[in-house]
Amino acid sequence: MSAVTRLRLFAVAAMLAAAAIAAHAEIPLNERRSGYADLGRETKAMQDDDTANPGMLAVLDGESLWKAKTGNGRACAECHGDAKTSMKGVAARYPAYEPKLSRPVNLDQRINTCRVERQEAKPLAYESKDLLALSTYIGMQSRGEPIAPPNDPRLTPFREAGRATYIRRQGQLNLSCAQCHDDNWSRKLAGNVIPQAHPNGYPLYRLEWQSIGSLQRRLRNCLIGMRAEHYDYGSPEYVDLEAYLMWRARGMPMETPAVRP
Amino acid sequence: MSDTKQAMLANRRQVLAAAGAVAGGLALPTLASPPARAQLIQSNPAQLGIAIRKVAGSAEVKVGKVTLDVPPLSENGNSVTMTVTVDSPMTPKDYVKAIHVLSEKNPQPNVISVTLGPRAGHPTIQTRIRLADSQDIVAIAELSDGTFWQDTGNVIITLGACLEDLPDGTRTD
Amino acid sequence: MARALINVPAKAKRGEIITIKTLISHAMESGFRHTATGVRIPRDIIDTFVCTFNGEEIFRAALHPAIAANPFITFHTVATESGTFTFKWTGDGQFSQTETASIVVE
Numbered sequence: 001m002s003a004v005t006r007l008r009l010f011a012v013a014a015m016l017a018a019a020a021i022a023a024h025a026e027i028p029l030n031e032r033r034s035g036y037a038d039l040g041r042e043t044k045a046m047q048d049d050d051t052a053n054p055g056m057l058a059v060l061d062g063e064s065l066w067k068a069k070t071g072n073g074r075a076c077a078e079c080h081g082d083a084k085t086s087m088k089g090v091a092a093r094y095p096a097y098e099p100k101l102s103r104p105v106n107l108d109q110r111i112n113t114c115r116v117e118r119q120e121a122k123p124l125a126y127e128s129k130d131l132l133a134l135s136t137y138i139g140m141q142s143r144g145e146p147i148a149p150p151n152d153p154r155l156t157p158f159r160e161a162g163r164a165t166y167i168r169r170q171g172q173l174n175l176s177c178a179q180c181h182d183d184n185w186s187r188k189l190a191g192n193v194i195p196q197a198h199p200n201g202y203p204l205y206r207l208e209w210q211s212i213g214s215l216q217r218r219l220r221n222c223l224i225g226m227r228a229e230h231y232d233y234g235s236p237e238y239v240d241l242e243a244y245l246m247w248r249a250r251g252m253p254m255e256t257p258a259v260r261p
Numbered sequence: 262m263s264d265t266k267q268a269m270l271a272n273r274r275q276v277l278a279a280a281g282a283v284a285g286g287l288a289l290p291t292l293a294s295p296p297a298r299a300q301l302i303q304s305n306p307a308q309l310g311i312a313i314r315k316v317a318g319s320a321e322v323k324v325g326k327v328t329l330d331v332p333p334l335s336e337n338g339n340s341v342t343m344t345v346t347v348d349s350p351m352t353p354k355d356y357v358k359a360i361h362v363l364s365e366k367n368p369q370p371n372v373i374s375v376t377l378g379p380r381a382g383h384p385t386i387q388t389r390i391r392l393a394d395s396q397d398i399v400a401i402a403e404l405s406d407g408t409f410w411q412d413t414g415n416v417i418i419t420l421g422a423c424l425e426d427l428p429d430g431t432r433t434d
Numbered sequence: 435m436a437r438a439l440i441n442v443p444a445k446a447k448r449g450e451i452i453t454i455k456t457l458i459s460h461a462m463e464s465g466f467r468h469t470a471t472g473v474r475i476p477r478d479i480i481d482t483f484v485c486t487f488n489g490e491e492i493f494r495a496a497l498h499p500a501i502a503a504n505p506f507i508t509f510h511t512v513a514t515e516s517g518t519f520t521f522k523w524t525g526d527g528q529f530s531q532t533e534t535a536s537i538v539v540e
Binding site: 340341364369371373374375377378383386388389390391393 | 496503
């Protein structure tokens, strides 16, 4: 191989390596945008109107469940009072560290911990109507609040684990989350705009699902779409990813219950 | 099919094919249609014509008075916001009796039929509809004087990029 | 019982045209979907929505599978007198739900 060819090959390799490092750069904080900005006019209107947003049906169900006695006869309201005050800002700071498990838990898991330990009731199944209703109702109390991941160093290794999953190529398509959502957001994939993928509206009403669903359901969709292995609901992999995504979206206002295509 | 529409569809296929080539055989789930879905999405002008006749009988359906508002582009066919308004004074002598909405390419053409009366005030309805594919939609208003009026709208449906397979294998499309 | 969300103004002036918005949770299973093994999922939709005011019918809609899940319908009526709106949804599987809302008309 001639010296010139070797030099050319080296230059190409260096460019690719630089591109790879640059490709994993996070979106600058002031360039972040919510998936709301990518919506069509009618879908935005659906989210903005509480009388038209199907997510509000889950909020109403959640409000009833909040006041309903269960298990040992306690209702959420008995300890937590009016959710409008007691739950304000709560969803915005989950996942949070749970010392008993030495790892973070998400809001769904926290709700179930309360049910089992305080209400002595059975935990609600992931993606069940009731659990979604409660988490949407609680999530809505943070609507407009900035996402506020706790300033807790114990969460760092789990956020790092989530980030590692986010930038890792996986599945049959050998795609990483970052390649679409950090490197190609606002471009089109099969006719739809690629969002930056911030978790600021969950649980949300997805037109594709024709129902409300959690962030984990959406992550599962992504993994299936990428032809990668997906995890069981409640898996630490999902919670670590949530923890990273909420960190990545820090400061952005919550929109629960959002509407997305 | 109009030339413009044909060109747009051809462009879409080209873009998707190019994307497939670049990604080395990226198989988008939405393109691997099971036979049932392929059957559903066909233009069936005869079906639409028959449905219009069922609504209007032998009366002529004139163009005008009706405004059908649908977005030209919708992110998902599962929920497309649609508004129909009719130009009518809504007095006891001159009002809108009914509004019928029909689709060109859905498995069956009827979408919604609404019965109104002079008490309706504004002859306007809004709802959210399902569209199986990019297509025309027709809104027909039946007036108290027995005349029929129509407006047509066209919606292009893009589909979500990452579809989900449910545990029992039910496709969400 | 399905959850319903109804929006009717609490007050209106006589002769004013008011907007009524209704939203009800229902999957509106179209009857055109199939499982992975090709088994058709049976149709299960709301097919009729009727609104009456003080007993008199003011709005009626026949819904088909093309209406999106969690049907949302907005319509209008002239406020004539104080009273109660009754909203009734019926459909497949003997689905039936009734909701009411009151209005004060000055």
